[in-house]
Amino acid sequence: MSRSKRALLAIILIFTMLVSLTGCSKTAGGVDGGKKEEVTINFSYPPYGYDYEKEMAFWEKHISEFEKANPGIKVEFTVESWDNVYTKWDQALETGETPDLGYDCPITAVDYALQDKVLPVTDLVEKLGGAKAFNEGMQAFSANGEWYGVPHGDASMVLIYRKDILKAAGYDNPPATWDELVEIAQATNKDGVSGFGFFTGDGYQSSQVLTGLMMAAGGNMIDKDGNVALDSPENLKALELVDKLYNQMKVVPESTVTWEHSDPANAIGLGKVAMSVTWGGYGTLLKDMFPEEYENIGFAKLPNGPSGHSGSWSGTGGFFIFKDAKHPEEAKKFVEFMSKPELSKEWAMISGNVSPFVDITNDPELTKHEWYRAMQEQSPTQITLGWGHDIIPGDYMCDTYFAQAMADVTVNKKTPQEALTKLHQMVEKTIQEANAKK
């Protein structure tokens, strides 16, 4: 190699090293001259709304207001994908490089808390009015006398249906019980329309539907002594209903095994199914998705099961603070700011969630919407994994087994009892393993 080329190579190498060193040494919040040290809160957020543009506009607007009101605190807002947010958080916990703030349902916050990975926020909840300030279902964010999440949006799966299709079959009202559900599904299952569509594959949404059915059947996941109680006559009724609808009556479309996210709303809007189960919050979006059909789309509480009450999965969202958070106090300030009553009302309308605050939840501006009323009515019977008992280690890991149980009955053609026995065994094993690592 000639001398000039060697010299050029040496210069390039030295330059590269200098640039790398400069990049490595840069830290957030460094002191600069006489300016106050700036703190950046990392907020990791999976989307809890349905209209992405409005949702992002809400967060950006209020984050900006928070930053103006709190000079020196910046919020780095990351929108996660539902497909990988848990993997990302688990990996962050492994490395200790977690965000400051997360946002999700009670099972996540409390399960992390049981592993000592999330900070208690009881002081903040007390500041906001304590337990009595929140709707009943929000208590799921607490465990062992402490709160580990600050509720921000109360959400449940509800019944969504086509009023016109039901009316054409002779039904003015949606089903109020399982028997009525079966009857209406059968009556409307004709002329290219399926009577009832719900998630039936082995994705996590199937788990959400099945747990709601089990709750409505009067079953528990864990009994009051902390033992797995899945293999019960009540929970069996839930799987038997699934078997009846999918395999025997064939009122559920085969393609529901591939359904994800907005497929139920699409199926309802297109008039391909008479009834479905999905998040009530789709009410904020369906008017834009299907403007001509919107008046024909109805929302109602899920039908009561043999227990005499309904049951639904809790999609309630709330803030929680990771234990490895670099700026927990600033994160608490941000949560307090975002929990203001006027913001809660605005968030309810934009996100399609019910306000978690007792004082705001019955606001006429909110309750005039049918989807909101349906979710409000559903709220007291919403559950999360581990229902029947306080959340225990391992509950969080059992999601997949419930989804598998649904697929075992629908696609794998196992009997409901076989599917339930397998579910019970897998959940029991998982909880034992998790508790052994406490």
Place this chain on the structure above:
Amino acid sequence: MKIHCKKKSNAVAFLFMLPAVIAVLFILVYPIIYGVCMGFTNRLFSYEAFSFIGIGNFVDISKDPLFFKAFKNTLKMVSCLVFFNTLIGFVLALLLNSSERYIGFFRTMFFMPWILPSAVVAFSFRWLYNDYYGLINHMLLRLGTIEAAVNPLAVENLVWPGVVIPSVWFSYPFVMLVMSAALKSIDRNVIDAARIDGASAWQIFREITMPSLRPTLVMLVILQIIWEFSSFDMIYLLTRGGPADSTLTLSLYIFKRAFEYKQIGYACALATVMFAVLSVFIFIYFRLSQRGDKDEG
């Protein structure tokens, strides 16, 4: 003096190589060793406590029906994809092996699928297959070919064609590209001489083209086996292994065990088994490469 200069030169060379060696050690070697070691534990994701359980995970794998199902599905997928990719890529390369001006346009068009992200391809086909608003069902219903719409990704009898079609559509361009380059490397004089001697097109293909392409074809097949064996994105985005685990492949099973069931120890043991299987193909690939280099030398 000469030895001293050589030693100094070696030391300088080693210093320049050191950052790359450190990177390879940390990014490649350490994770592999760590992963294999984790396979001997009962580690759960996000739980810090775990214990060494010896070959427990590997014993469980030997009794795990889902592992064998995933392995069988992987072999099925690899066979289908390698066969169709090679066939279509090879045929197109032959057809496009011309110096006509318009051929460039067709070559570009046939290459387009490969430049798309796999997620775009997967979601496009999911939309096309949809039984409510998908174009394929709509057209088949209009033509009277089917009586009712069906989503192939939801039906066990149809799911494999449903998966193979977009996967082949996405992957054949690479084979076409490599085979085109290999075709261009065949000496035209040999072919011209054969034509002058009265050889037919089939004779030229059989006696000149195929023997010349054989080494490239073999390497392509081995490479495709390695890639498709560990392929994850298409299956995950199209079916997530469903319906009823009928498209569950080994890589997807490992992912589910690790991130859905949170059983990191077991997932690492599965990954170790997969690594062992793939090592066989990688060994074959390197032996063939070395043989190819020796022949050229």
